[in-house]
Amino acid sequence: MIWESFGAAVLGLALSWAALRSLADRLPSGRAVYLTGALGALFGAYLTHAALGTDHVLATLIGAVSVGAVTLSLLIRPRGHRLARSAAAQ
Numbered sequence: 787m788i789w790e791s792f793g794a795a796v797l798g799l800a801l802s803w804a805a806l807r808s809l810a811d812r813l814p815s816g817r818a819v820y821l822t823g824a825l826g827a828l829f830g831a832y833l834t835h836a837a838l839g840t841d842h843v844l845a846t847l848i849g850a851v852s853v854g855a856v857t858l859s860l861l862i863r864p865r866g867h868r869l870a871r872s873a874a875a876q
Contacts, residue, residue: 790831790843794850798827801854812863819861826857 802823806816813819830853834846 787835787840790835790846790850791828793847794827794831794854795824797847797851798824798854801827801851801858805858809862812865813861814863819858822861823854823858827851827854829857830854 799820802820805823806813806819827850831846831850833853834842834849837849838845
């Protein structure tokens with residue numbers, strides 16, 4: 787489990803790095819992106835490990851990357867245009 791956790795954290799950081807390189811203008815600060823990617827991957831590894839058991843290391847790492855990617859996708863902002871405020875909010 788220790789190596790799975792370490793591998794998941796490394797994969798989450800690598801996923802965060804790739805997201806920052808390709809979508810830097812649409813993401814918040816690098817610290818938030820790295821933290822979200824690593825914690826999302828660790829949570830994904832925990833969730834997959836709890837669901838499948840100890841003998842599925844590759845599946846656990848795939849689950850870690852999947853959940854890490856989903857949590858990173860929640861940080862992406864819309865491209866360029868600002869959201870209009872409604873008349874009731876003004």
